[in-house]
Amino acid sequence: MSAAQATAARPRVRRRSEISERRLAAYLVSPSLVVIAAVAAFPIGYAIWLSLHQYSLIHPGLVRWVGLDNFRDALTSHAFWSATRVTFIFTAISVTLELVIGLAMALLMHAAFFGRSLLRAVVLVPWAVLTVGTAMMWRTIFDADLGFANQVLQALHLPGSHTVWLGQNGYAMAVLIFADVWKTAPFMALLLLAGLQVIPDDVYEAAKVDGATAWQRFMRITLPLLRPAILVALIFRTLDALRIFDLPFVLTQGSNGTTTLSLYSYQQLTQNRLIGPGSALAILTFIIVMIVSFLYIRLVGGNIRALAEET
C-alpha cells in the first residue's frame, strides 16, 4: 500500500544520480516487501505476541498477560536445554559427515568416466524421496526384531544383532544422523558439483605440467576454489539441520535423547495446546537459528564475496 502511495506522489524520477536510482529500486521492490511482511513478518510478530500470554485450558477464552514468564520458564527448564543440546549435537555431526561424503560424491560425479550420468541419477535418488518416507523406511530397517540391519548382522555373524537401535540413547541418535546423512549428502554433492564445474580445466593442466600430484592438486586447487560453494552448502544444511523435525518425529517420537527443539515446541504447542509456552519455544528456536545464520554470514559471508571476485 505504502508503495503505491509513494509511487503516486513521485511519478517520475528525474535525476539519474545514484540516490534516485536507489529510490527507484526501493519502489520497485516494495510490493514484494509488502508480501513478505504479510506472509513472514506478521506471523512472526503474532507468535511473539502469543508467547507473552497464557491461554487458559480450563476457562474458555481466558487469556492472561504474563510478560516474559514463558521465556523464563523455558530457559530455566531442563527439557529446553536438553533439546538444544540434542539439536546442536545432531547438527554438528550430521553436517560434518554430509560435507565429507557430499564432497566425495561430487568429485566422483565430476570425474569423466563411463556411466557418469547414471551415477548422477542414482546418487540423487535419496534426495528425491520425501523425508517422512525415508524415516518410515529407516524405522523398519532398524526394527530390532524384523529389521534388515539386525538380520544382516546376524547373517554375517557379527556382534550386536540384538541391538534395539531406536530404543537406546546413543543408537537412536546414530540412526537419526545416519538417516539424515543418507538423505541430504546428495544435496550437498549437487551444490558442490556446481562449484566444481566452474573451476577451469587449464588450472589443473598447468599444475600437472608443473608435476603436482593428484593430492596436491586437490589441496591446492580444488579445495580453495571450491570454498564459496562449500560455504553456501554449509549454510543451507546447518540451518536446515537446526530445524530438524520430521526424522525424530517418525523414528522415535523424541524418545531416547532425540527430542529436538522443533519437536519439543511442537509437542508443547499442538499436543499440550500450551499456546504461550509453545510459542515462546518457537521464538527461542527462531532466535537460535538467527544467531547461527548471522554468525555464518559474518564469519564467511564477506569471504564469499571476496572469493567470488577473485575467481
Next chain:
Amino acid sequence: MNRKLASAGAIFACAAVAAGCGSSGGGSTGNTVAGVGSNAKTVTPDMAKNPKGNVTWCIGKDTTGAFSQVVKLYNQQNPNAHAKLLELPTSADAQRTQLVQREQAKSPECDILGMDVTWTAEFAAQGWLRDVTPAIEARKSEFIPSTLETATINGKDWAVPFNTNAGFLYYNSSKIKTPPKTWQQAYQMAKTDGGLGYQGARYEGLTVNFLELLYSNGGSVLSSDGKKATIDSPQAQQVLSFMQQGIKDGAVPKSNSTWMEEESRNAFQNGKVAMLRNWPYVYALAKQAGVKFGLEPLPKFGSGQAASILGGYNLGISTYSKNPGTALSFINFATGPAAQKKFFIKSSLPAVLTQTYNDADVKKAQPFAPQLLTAVQQGKSRPVSPVYPQISEAIYNNVYSALSSGTSPQTALKNAQNQINKALQTF
C-alpha cells in the same frame, strides 16, 4: 516445509496404529473439573422429536464405509432432516486439531463432534459442548455403565458414547496352555515360555499399559476432586518396579520399548512373544496370519480387580450448532441398536450398548464379543481432565525412563507427580 511433513508424519504414524490411535477409557464415577458447565446450553430429548434441516457429523475417516451407510439410512428414515458426513483425518491428533480449530473459530460447520474419549473433558471445559444430561438420562440403562464415565463431568453428561474399546491378553496357544489369571503369573510364564509384549514406546500407549496395572493394584493418578496428583504412591511404585523387573528378567523383550500397537502385533504373530496385550483389532489380523491363539480379558494385579483402559469415541453437540435438536436425533440413531450393530460388525467398532453383545449376528462376526463385554464392563477411564495430554505425557515420559534408562521407580514417580501437579495448575 517442516509443518507439512509433520502432519503427514502424524497420519502415517497413526494410520499404522489403527484401533490404538483412538483408544481411551472409562473409570470411576463423579469426575470433577473446575469450570465445566457454568453457562452451558442444554439439549433435551424433546428437541429431537421433529428432526428437520441440515446437520453435519464430523468424525475420523470412514475407512469401511459404515459411517456413510448409517448417515444414508438416517436420511431415508427422516425425510425432513438431512445429515452429512464430514470426514476428518485418520490420525487422532490431526482430528483433534481440526475440531479445535473449528470450535475456536466458533464455526457452526460441525454440529456433531466425534471426540476421542480423552478429549471430551477438554472440549467440555472450553465450553464447546452442549449439556446432554436429559438425553442420556432417558436412555441410561441401554449403555454399558463404564462407557459413560468419560463424558460425565460435574454430575452432567457432555457427550454420548459412540464406540468403546478395551485391551485383551492374547496368548499363543501352542506355547501357553492355560492363560494367566494375574500379571504376576503372566510375567512368570513369559520368562520361561516365550515372552510378553505390550505397547512400550514413549507415547500414549505406554500410559494406557501402565495405568492398567496401576488401577488393578488400586492406585490412582488424580485425587477425587481432580486437583492434585496421587501417582506417587506405594501402589504405583510396586507396579513400576514390577514392570522394570520384567524387562530385566527378559520376560518382556528389550525391543518392547520401541513397540506401538502394530510393532507389538507383528512380534506376536512372528512368535517373538507368546503373550500380547493389545486391542480387539488384532483378532482378525492374527487369524488371517494363521496364528493359533486364544484371548482373555486382561489379568489382574495380585489380588486386585482386573482393569482395562477404555478407548473409543464420544459424540458431542457443538455449542455453535444451529440445529442441536436434529443433531441429538442423529446421535440417538447412531448410538441406537441398529447402527451400533452395523458399526460393530462392519467396522469392528465395539458397541457401547449391552444388548449388541448378545446379538447372534454380532457374536458370529466378532467371536470375542463375550470376552470384550467383560473387559469393557471392567474398564476404567484415563484421568478425566482438560489437561489430559500433559498428564499422559508426564506418565509416559517417566515410566519410559524407568523402564528403559533405569531411572529408579521412586524418582520417576516423584517426577511424574510434580509434572502432573504443574499441569493441573494450568489456569
